Amino acid sequence: MYLILKHKLLMSLFIGFIVLFSSCGSRKNMVYFQQDSTQFNTLYDQYIPKIQTNDILTIVVTAADPKVTAPFNPLSTMSTTNLTQQVDMALRPTYTVDNNGDITLPMLGKVHLAGLTKIEAIEKIRSELSQYIKDPGVNINFNNFRISVLGEVAHPGSFIVPTERVTVLEALGMAGDLTIRGVRQNVMVIREADGQKSIHRLDLTQKSVLNSPVYYLAQNDVIYVEPNRAQINNSKLGANSNIIISIASLLITVISVLTR
Incomplete structure (x- = not known):
């Protein structure tokens, strides 16, 4: 009788800790873009980010005769051959x-x-400049x-990207991918x-994510990856998890000795 009780107690405790501290993973839950019948129709042109209030734009005007662009590039005239390219970029207007959605350009x-x-x-801007410059060129960045990128990724944080053409996958890559x-x-x-916030949900295990309207990101987008159930359960244990494990191990040992 004691041996049966001992065996049941030990097995119950063992199974309980296995369930508590581990989770069952599967290919279905982990693999991106699993095989399905999705037809791809995402076109970048449909979701090109648009200029918003508080955006900071670098605007450089060019022409065949650089002298005529000087009034429109007031800070670029400070550049010298001794400055590095990085400093030169910083001096551009x-x-x-x-x-109100406006910028104020010289002249x-x-x-x-x-x-x-x-x-x-x-x-x-080229159209506006044409009254002053013949065939003007305009570069905007x-x-x-x-x-x-926040939540369950390797390196959460904010990232400033050099181009407005960035996908949600590239953003997750910058953050070291999902844990x-x-x-x-x-x-x-x-x-x-x-001025209106919207929330979009993406299933990265389905190829249909490539057709999402938020597959291409806009400035100031926030990506959040939520933790799975096992991680939530683990967080409930908090900093005392090691103590709980130690106490449980001690109880198993005591029960094992008493039921011999």
Whole structure:
């Protein structure tokens, strides 16, 4: 009788700790883009990020005769051959899109850019410049195209990317990819547009994620990867988990001795 009771107690405790401190993984829960019948139709042109208020833009005007562009590139005239390329880039003129969606350019005054793609903004400024410069060239770059990746990733944080063409997969790659504890079926993308926030859910195990409207990210997007159930259970134990394990081990030992 004692041997049977001992065996049952030990097995119950052992099974309990196995369930508590481990989780069963499967290919279905872990592998990205599993085989299905999804037809790809994502086109970058459909989801090109648009200029928003508070965006910081570097705008450089070019022409066949550099002298005629000087009034439109006030800070670039400070560049010298002794400056490094990095410093030269820092001296190029930057403009912040105000709350009305405008920037103020030399000689041109206010130009409304909010809601335009970068290509559309370039064409609009070129059109405005044509009254002063023959065949002007315009180059626009985002200086604050920031994305944030939080939750169960290897290196959570905010990242400023040099191009506005960045996908959710590239952003996760910058953060070191999801940890083994991250839920791949419910990755959240929080986006703000025109003062309104929206939440999108992505299932990275399905190829349909490649057709999502948030597959290509916009500036200030936030990606959040939630923890799986095992990680949540582990967090409930807190800093005392080692003590609990030690006490449980001691109890098993005591029960084993008493039931001999």
